[in-house]
Amino acid sequence: MQRIAVDMDEVIADALGELLARYNRDNGQSVTKADIQGKWLWQALPEEARQQIDAYLQSEDFFEDLPVIEDSQEILQRMSQRYEIFIATAAMAFPNSFGTKYRWLRRHFPFLSPHNFVFCGDKSILHADFLIDDMPYNLAGFRGEGILFTSPHNVGAIGHRRADTWQDVAKLFLA
Amino acid sequence: MQRIAVDMDEVIADALGELLARYNRDNGQSVTKADIQGKWLWQALPEEARQQIDAYLQSEDFFEDLPVIEDSQEILQRMSQRYEIFIATAAMAFPNSFGTKYRWLRRHFPFLSPHNFVFCGDKSILHADFLIDDMPYNLAGFRGEGILFTSPHNVGAIGHRRADTWQDVAKLFLA
Numbered sequence: 001m002q003r004i005a006v007d008m009d010e011v012i013a014d015a016l017g018e019l020l021a022r023y024n025r026d027n028g029q030s031v032t033k034a035d036i037q038g039k040w041l042w043q044a045l046p047e048e049a050r051q052q053i054d055a056y057l058q059s060e061d062f063f064e065d066l067p068v069i070e071d072s073q074e075i076l077q078r079m080s081q082r083y084e085i086f087i088a089t090a091a092m093a094f095p096n097s098f099g100t101k102y103r104w105l106r107r108h109f110p111f112l113s114p115h116n117f118v119f120c121g122d123k124s125i126l127h128a129d130f131l132i133d134d135m136p137y138n139l140a141g142f143r144g145e146g147i148l149f150t151s152p153h154n155v156g157a158i159g160h161r162r163a164d165t166w167q168d169v170a171k172l173f174l175a
Numbered sequence: 176m177q178r179i180a181v182d183m184d185e186v187i188a189d190a191l192g193e194l195l196a197r198y199n200r201d202n203g204q205s206v207t208k209a210d211i212q213g214k215w216l217w218q219a220l221p222e223e224a225r226q227q228i229d230a231y232l233q234s235e236d237f238f239e240d241l242p243v244i245e246d247s248q249e250i251l252q253r254m255s256q257r258y259e260i261f262i263a264t265a266a267m268a269f270p271n272s273f274g275t276k277y278r279w280l281r282r283h284f285p286f287l288s289p290h291n292f293v294f295c296g297d298k299s300i301l302h303a304d305f306l307i308d309d310m311p312y313n314l315a316g317f318r319g320e321g322i323l324f325t326s327p328h329n330v331g332a333i334g335h336r337r338a339d340t341w342q343d344v345a346k347l348f349l350a
Contacts, residue, residue: 003300005300012265015204030245052239086297086300088300091294092277092289092290092292093289095274095277095278095289096274098277098294099270099271099273099274101341102270103270104274114267114268114269114270114280115296115297116296116297116300117267117295117296118293118294118295118300119266119273119294119295119298120292120293120294120295121288121289121291121292121293121295122261122290122291124302125178125180125261125263125293125301125302125303126300126301126302127299127301127302127318128300143302145189159327
């Protein structure tokens with residue numbers, strides 16, 4: 001059985017959407033994902049916003065209530081019948097996030113075993129056939145085949161097979 | 176640079192020693208590691224002790240104050256000059272342990288980067304040249320070369336190169 005490692009933030013968990021919602025709420029703004037195409041969030045917002053964004057990310061509850069990326073539940077459930085699915089998230093940058101990330105995964109992806117969760121820093125440690133991730137940097141260090149999941153910050157990146165949506169992932173792995 | 180993954184409990188963190196200390200304290204006993212050679216702790220203790228042991232493992236503070244396994248700090252520090260060292264611990268069985276395990280590693284192994292910590296369930300996900308671990312089961316699923324670190328429960332296990340102490344690890348990797 002082939003093994004697929006799946007990133008969490010921006011692939012199954014909409015951390016960017018939650019950051020934008022909090023930023024807009026606290027600053028009376030209405031920035032959308034469409035407004036920040038081709039940029040990291042901190043490049044798209046005023047300099048003063050950086051500390052605010054950092055504070056959101058470091059807060060205890062940030063990862064608790066992240067929206068689920070569209071179609072990821074249904075398609076991962078179908079994929080889990082045919083592949084060994086691992087969730088691999090770079091949690092070490094946010095030591096406060098371990099418990100909330102674990103609970104979020106159990107709540108929204110109850111069909112995945114915690115045995116297959118990986119909280120790491122450097123994804124080159126993963127031994128899998130595929131890695132679905134929004135960070136070109138993570139795919140570059142990975143020894144299997146990388147699939148770049150589209151996110152505003154990576155729209156200009158080249159060199160990897162790409163999935164814009166979970167329907168695209170289904171086409172790659174469930175066709 | 177070759178990459179070495181190192182398990183935490185029973186390899187650098189003396190979880191068994193802490194379990195024995197708590198069990199002895201709460202039951203007026205004086206069971207030692209020598210008394211349980213060739214057995215898992217729960218095989219060596221009376222049936223009634225199992226719930227007690229489970230409760231110790233699940234308690235919030237258990238992993239906070241584990242003694243450091245002898246010589247592991249000095250030798251890992253020397254090894255980290257010549258190898259890429261990752262710490263890989265099966266934390267998913269103890270979701271309460273994430274934060275304490277992270278803090279324990281930062282406190283006792285400050286020369287290791289959190290970027291190289293891996294909290295996982297199934298160690299077959301690791302991509303490394305070597306894995307030093309006390310669980311024959313973990314080594315069996317690992318694709319690199321396994322080194323079995325001696326612990327009372329594994330003294331009868333065969334089929335892997337073995338290190339009884341960190342001095343033995345130094346002989347293998349720093350000779």
